[in-house]
Amino acid sequence: MFELIRYVLAKAVVMILKIMNFKAYLKMLRIRNWLGYFLIATLGYAIFTKLDASISETIFFYVLIFLYLGFSFSINNCFDIREDLFKKKKSNPVAMGEIKQNESIIFSLLLALLGIFLSLSHGLNVFYFFSVLIFLSFSYSSPPLRLKSKPFFDLISHGLFFGSLLFLFPSIFFSKNIELLHALIVVSIFYFSLILELRNHIEDYESDKKAGIRTAVYVLGLNASKKVTYLLSLLFPFSLLPIFYTINKHIIFSLFLVITAIFYLAFYSKKSYRILDIYSNISYFLIILGVLL
Incomplete structure (x- = not known):
């Protein structure tokens, strides 16, 4: 039965893409924005499996990650029309009029349903966990909850579905136990995700304000938010x-300790968040090395 459903869903996606604008639907996925979240999932994959998973399971895992990230960015495009128009954001084909909103919602839901049904074939635990990821991502972007427009719920939800839970997903998929080390990494990733979300809201402050979107940055105020984000960034190494x-x-x-000292010297003098991004990537790579060696 489930094989039939998966087949029908896959055929439906293919038919829709053939009939409609393929390039526009590809833009809906916003693959260029995946890197950070793809790396979080890969961090979890490397640490929980210690790179010892079978090729077939690894491919299946990344298919689910592809569908999840595709859905998350696609559904966000569906309901970010007004603010993206203010930003003149060409990466949103719905806001640019390349796709109708109802068609974009159907496309997004097809991605989610395909992922959910695929996850079910890997056991109930994977199905439940993946469904929670989809629900949180959906609730963040779409009404009636639209958590991204609810101050502080925007930060918490983003820290979960695009942070900690994404890291933990490999533990469920590959049936691995969660230990103290993993819990500490979860806290660190959640913390870093809060910083990323604050940075996104600061960057989008003017367009969100014009669109009437009340984010955590809107409530705190732009200047206060910049100070909070800078302070959280300075404290980030303590989470590691x-x-x-x-x-x-x-x-x-x-x-x-060496890269942390370099980070503080560079970040204090330059005050560039690009330095924080590089530092975090190197730090998490060192964590992988520490686990594997």
């Missing part, structure tokens, strides 16, 4: 410190 202490590898810990 317990992780490296738990890994307990002298060389890895020493490298972490």
Whole structure:
């Protein structure tokens, strides 16, 4: 039965893309914006499986990640029309009039349903967890909840569905136990996701304000939000410190201290969030090395 449903859904997606504007639907996925979230999922994959998963399971896992990220960005495009018009954001084909809103919603839901049915074939635990991810992502972007327009719920929900839970998904998919180290990484990723969301809201402040979107940054005020984000960024290394202490590898810990010192020197002088991004990527890569070595 489920095989038939998956087949029908897959055929429906193919037919829709053939009939309608393929390039516009490809733009709906916003693949260029996936990198950070793809890396979070890959961080979880590397740490939980220790790169020892079968090729077939790995491919299946990343198919679900593809469908999840595609749905998340696509459904966001469906309901960000007004603010994206203010921003003149060409990456949203719905706002640009390349796709009708009802068609974009159907396309997004097809991605979600295909992912949900595929997840069911990998067991109930994967099905339940993946469904929660889809629900949170949907609730963040779409009415009636639209958590992205509810101050502080926007930060919390984003920290979960595009942060901590995305990292934990491989533990469910590959049936791995969650240990202290994993819990510490969850806290760190959630923390970093809060910073990313604040940065996004600061960047979108004017367009969100014109569109009447009340985010956490809107409530705090632009200047206060910038100060909070800067302070949280300065404190970010402290969310990593317990992780490296738990890994307990002298060389890895020493490298972490060195790059942290470089981060503080560079970030304090330049005040560029690009430096924070580079620092976080190197730090999480060191965590993978610490687990694998």
